[in-house]
Amino acid sequence: MTLTQKILAAHAVGLTRPYVQAGDILRVRVDWTIASELAWNGMDKTYEALGRPKIHNADRFFLAVDHTVDPTTLQKDSRTLKLVQLSRDFAKERSIRHFYDANQTILHTKFYRDLVLPGQVVLGADSHTSSHGGLGAFAIGLGGADITAAMVLGESWIEVPEAIAVDYVGTPGFGITGKDIILTTLGQLGRNTVAMERSVEYRGEATRHFSTDMRFTIANMTAEFGGLNGIFEADAIAQAWIQNRPDRQAAELAQFYQADADAPYVARYSIDLGKLGPLLAKPFAPDNIAQVEAHLGMPLDGVFIGACTTTEEELVLGALILEQALLAGELPKASGRRLVVPGDLSIQGRLYEAGLWRHYERAGFVIDPPGCSMCLGVASQRAGKGETWLSSQNRNYKNRMGEGSLAWLASGPTVAASAMGMTVRDPRPLLAKIDQERYLRMLRRSSDARLPEVRVSEPSVAVSASSTTADKGTQASVSSLLRAKVQRFADHIDTDAIIPGQFCHLTDFTELGDHCFEFVRPGFPQKGRSGHSIIVAGEAWGSGSSREQAVWALLGAGIKAVIARSYAFIHKRNLVNEALPYLVITDDEFYKLVSEDDELEVDLAGSVLHVQSGRRFAAQSATPLLRALQAEGGLVSAIRKHGPQVFSALTQS
Numbered sequence: 001m002t003l004t005q006k007i008l009a010a011h012a013v014g015l016t017r018p019y020v021q022a023g024d025i026l027r028v029r030v031d032w033t034i035a036s037e038l039a040w041n042g043m044d045k046t047y048e049a050l051g052r053p054k055i056h057n058a059d060r061f062f063l064a065v066d067h068t069v070d071p072t073t074l075q076k077d078s079r080t081l082k083l084v085q086l087s088r089d090f091a092k093e094r095s096i097r098h099f100y101d102a103n104q105t106i107l108h109t110k111f112y113r114d115l116v117l118p119g120q121v122v123l124g125a126d127s128h129t130s131s132h133g134g135l136g137a138f139a140i141g142l143g144g145a146d147i148t149a150a151m152v153l154g155e156s157w158i159e160v161p162e163a164i165a166v167d168y169v170g171t172p173g174f175g176i177t178g179k180d181i182i183l184t185t186l187g188q189l190g191r192n193t194v195a196m197e198r199s200v201e202y203r204g205e206a207t208r209h210f211s212t213d214m215r216f217t218i219a220n221m222t223a224e225f226g227g228l229n230g231i232f233e234a235d236a237i238a239q240a241w242i243q244n245r246p247d248r249q250a251a252e253l254a255q256f257y258q259a260d261a262d263a264p265y266v267a268r269y270s271i272d273l274g275k276l277g278p279l280l281a282k283p284f285a286p287d288n289i290a291q292v293e294a295h296l297g298m299p300l301d302g303v304f305i306g307a308c309t310t311t312e313e314e315l316v317l318g319a320l321i322l323e324q325a326l327l328a329g330e331l332p333k334a335s336g337r338r339l340v341v342p343g344d345l346s347i348q349g350r351l352y353e354a355g356l357w358r359h360y361e362r363a364g365f366v367i368d369p370p371g372c373s374m375c376l377g378v379a380s381q382r383a384g385k386g387e388t389w390l391s392s393q394n395r396n397y398k399n400r401m402g403e404g405s406l407a408w409l410a411s412g413p414t415v416a417a418s419a420m421g422m423t424v425r426d427p428r429p430l431l432a433k434i435d436q437e438r439y440l441r442m443l444r445r446s447s448d449a450r451l452p453e454v455r456v457s458e459p460s461v462a463v464s465a466s467s468t469t470a471d472k473g474t475q476a477s478v479s480s481l482l483r484a485k486v487q488r489f490a491d492h493i494d495t496d497a498i499i500p501g502q503f504c505h506l507t508d509f510t511e512l513g514d515h516c517f518e519f520v521r522p523g524f525p526q527k528g529r530s531g532h533s534i535i536v537a538g539e540a541w542g543s544g545s546s547r548e549q550a551v552w553a554l555l556g557a558g559i560k561a562v563i564a565r566s567y568a569f570i571h572k573r574n575l576v577n578e579a580l581p582y583l584v585i586t587d588d589e590f591y592k593l594v595s596e597d598d599e600l601e602v603d604l605a606g607s608v609l610h611v612q613s614g615r616r617f618a619a620q621s622a623t624p625l626l627r628a629l630q631a632e633g634g635l636v637s638a639i640r641k642h643g644p645q646v647f648s649a650l651t652q653s
C-alpha cells in the first residue's frame with residue numbers, strides 16, 4: 001500500500017480485507033476537524049440545519065479566527081465582527097478547548113506546530129489543510145458541510161485516491177526554501193494535471209534533509225498542485241519536532257508508517273534540486289514559473305511576507321537578509337508598501353526576543369499580528385487596482401490580493417531582498433553573507449544535533465464480516481431531464497472567480513448569486529436566472545479554495561447543472577453535498593461543438609443532447625455513493641434521514 005492507503009486502512013470501519021486500494025469508498029474515523037471563522041460562518045448554517053447536536057469530541061475540533069481579521073477590521077467592519085462573534089459563541093456553547101481568537105494565529109500554522117501527529121486523519125474546512133501532510137498525516141480540505149458532519153459524527157467517507165510519487169534528488173543550496181521547491185514542482189509538472197484528485201507522496205533522499213517547515217510549505221501548496229493531499233513519510237526530523245512540543249505524552253500516539261516498496265503509484269516523477277535557484281510565479285497561476293534572474297529590476301508597488309505558507313524559517317531568513325542589506329549601508333526606498341505578518345504569536349515572540357523584528361522595521365515594513373491578511377484580500381489590507389505585488393503567499397489568482405491587482409509569488413527570502421529597493425532582486429548574494437550556524441541557533445537547531453530513533457510500524461487494520469467498502473459498481477441512477485441554455489467557460493476556473501473572498505461572509509443563496517463571477521463575468525447571474533442555467537467548462541472546474549459558498553452562489557444565480565472535463569476534488573464534493581448535479585464529459589467533440597447560448601438537454605442519468613445538432617454525448621457515471629447523496633437531496637438531508645449511521649448507509653449503497 002501507499003502511505004496514504006495505510007493511514008486510511010488504519011482508520012477504516014468495516015473492511016472485509018486487511019488493505020485498501022484506489023477506488024474503494026470507505027467509512028473512516030476522523031482524528032481532527034479544523035476550521036476558520038470564515039468557514040464556520042457556513043458551517044454554522046449546516047449545524048443549525050442539523051439541530052445543533054452534541055459534537056463527537058470537543059477536544060478534537062480546532063477553530064481559529066484568522067481569515068478576515070486585522071486590527072482595523074476588528075474595530076470598524078461589522079461583517080468581520082459578526083463572523084468573529086459567531087465563532088466565539090460556538091466555542092463557548094460547546095466548550096471548544098482549541099479555540100484561538102482573532103490575531104493569535106493562523107489556522108494551519110498553530111495546528112501544525114502544536115497538535116497534528118503522524119498517521120492521523122485530519123479534515124479541514126480549508127483547502128490548505130493539506131499542510132499537515134508535512135508531518136505524515138492524511139490531511140485534506142473539504143467544504144463546510146463535510147466538516148460539520150465529521151465534527152458531529154466523528155467520521156466521514158473517503159474514496160481512496162490514486163497516488164503519484166514525487167522523488168526529490170540533489171541538495172538545494174542554503175536559502176532555497178520549501179516555496180522554491182514546490183514552485184519548481186508546479187512549473188515542471190503543472191497544476192491540476194498529474195496530481196489532479198490524487199494523493200501526492202513526496203519522497204526521495206533529498207526529503208530526509210528537509211526541515212519540518214519546508215515540508216509544511218510543500219504540503220501546503222499541494223492544494224495549488226491539484227492534489228487531494230500531499231504527504232511526507234514522518235521520520236527522525238518529524239519525531240524530533242513533535243518531541244519538543246510541551247505535550248510529550250501526546251507524541252506517543254504518533255504512527256510512523258512507510259509506503260511499501262511496491263506501493264501502487266500510478267506515476268513517479270523525479271525532480272533535481274541540485275541547481276535550483278530562487279523562483280517566481282507570474283500572474284495569474286502558481287505554475288507560471290520564471291527564474292528570478294529573468295525579472296531583475298521589475299518595479300514593485302508592494303511586498304508581503306506572510307500567510308500560512310510562510311513559515312518561521314522564512315521569516316527568520318527574511319530578517320537576516322534585511323540585516324545584511326542594512327549593514328551594507330542600503331536604505332529602503334521611500335515609495336511602496338511593505339507588510340510582514342507572522343503565522344503565530346509564538347513566532348512573533350521569538351523574532352522579538354532574537355531582535356529580528358527591528359530589521360523589518362528599519363527596512364520600512366509594517367508588522368501586523370497573525371492572520372491571513374493580503375493573501376485573501378478581504379480585510380483592510382489589500383492591493384490596489386493595477387498594483388504589482390511580490391508576495392510569499394500561496395495563490396496569485398486574478399483579484400486574489402485585491403480587485404485588479406497583479407500578484408507575483410516568491411519565497412520569503414526573495415521578497416525580503418526585493419523590499420529594499422522595491423524591485424525584484426536575487427537574494428543569493430545577501431544569503432551568502434549570513435552565518436548559517438547563527439541562523440540555525442535562532443531556529444533552536446544545530447547542524448550536529450542527534451536525531452531520535454523512529455519506530456516504523458504497520459497499520460492495525462480492523463476486518464469485519466460485513467463490508468462498508470463500496471466498489472465502483474452500478475446502482476439505479478437518479479434520472480431527471482433538464483433543458484436549458486449554456487454559459488461557457490474555459491479551463492481552471494477557480495472558486496475565487498466564482499465567488500470573490502469579500503462576499504464569503506454571506507450565507508443567503510440569492511445574495512451570493514448576485515455576486516457570482518462579479519469581477520470576471522458581471523452579467524452571469526442575470527443570464528443564469530433567465531434560462532442560461534447550464535455551465536459547460538473545461539479542466540479543473542472549481543479549483544482553489546474549499547469555500548462551499550461557490551456552490552451556494554451558483555445555486556443562487558439559477559444554475560441547474562454543471563458539465564466539465566474534470567473537477568477539483570473539494571468543489572465536486574460541495575456540489576454533491578448541496579445537490580447541484582454535475583456531469584463529467586471527456587469527449588473533445590462535445591467541447592468543440594458547444595458554444596455560449598447553445599441549448600442542451602441533460603439526462604442526469606448520464607447523457608447530454610446538443611439540441612441544435614441532435615448529437616448525444618455520454619457522461620461518466622458517478623459512484624453509487626454520489627448517486628445516493630444526489631437521491632437524498634444532499635448531505636444534510638441524508639443525515640436527517642439516517643442519523644449517526646449515515647456514512648454506513650451511504651457506503652453500502
